Amino acid sequence: MSDGRGIWSGVRERVLALREAPYWHEVFGAVHGSHGHRFELRPVLTEDEVARAERRIGATLPHEYRTFLLDVGGGGAGPDYGLYPLTPDDPLARRAALPFRAGHTDELAAHEALEPRPADYGDSAEEQTRLHREYAAWDRRWEELSDTLTDGTLCVGEQGCGYYTLLAVTGDERGTMWDDVRAVGEGVLPAARTREDRTTYAQWYLNWLRYAERRATTPPTERP
Incomplete structure (x- = not known):
């Protein structure tokens, strides 16, 4: 001991x-x-x-x-x-x-609320391309924030x-x-x-x- x-x-x-x-x-x-x-x-x-x-x-x-x-x-x-x-x-x-930092969880929650949603985009090829581009950027940031939680x-x-x-x-x-x-x-x-x-x-x-x-x-x- x-x-x-x-x-x-x-x-x-x-x-x-x-x-x-x-x-x-x-x-x-x-x-x-x-x-x-x-x-x-x-x-x-x-x-x-x-x-x-x-x-x-x-x-x-x-x-x-x-x-x-x-x-x-x-x-x-x-x-x-x-x-x-x-x-x-x-x-x-x-x-x-x-x-x-305990605040990382709140930061992630705030980011999740910004998830791009198909209903907010038009049906044109340009709008669908913008949706995919913005969702990919949002998803990359989500992964970064999720990884920092621990x-x-x-x-x-x-x-x-x-x-x-x-x-x-x-x-x-x-x-x-x-x-x-x-x-x-x-x-x-x-x-x-x-x-x-x-x-x-x-x-x-x-x-x-x-x-x-x-x-x-x-x-x-x-x-x-």
Whole structure:
């Protein structure tokens, strides 16, 4: 255990202990067909391993996530279908050093409202050519804006149905959790579910652990 990071004290032991809980399999994500995290955790990383990952990514990891890797595990059991291991060689991970800006989602939404629509163009060959030209330009800009939504983040987990959980690594939102819900056209939104509130990595993980402990140890007949 590393020194001075009491927020994670005993957390690894609490997670692993849930493998013996009577209802552990009822916790969402613990079992998923032949997969699921099954309350297993990868080994913790060393300070040197984390530092090397940061150099490859090009950014210092937020404190709560960084100390989690050092004190709890390098991936495994966690919210939804569990935590991805840190993979700094992934080209997407290397985008974590780029600026993260929450307003990108609103910018994309504003651009979507400008989508060229056939009804606004005439039937002549000239008008149809203009429609195709302007739509192609609009589509290129849409792709650019969509790609920037996850700049400055690490994808730390999968929620299912094409949703993912992101950790902001740069910018004013550094250290906060975000939901990548582009699969349903909603962009990247705060994990707290409101635009005003924010959830840090430790709050996100510890809230899940408290839920998992209740679910895994409470008989169905005694649940609210």
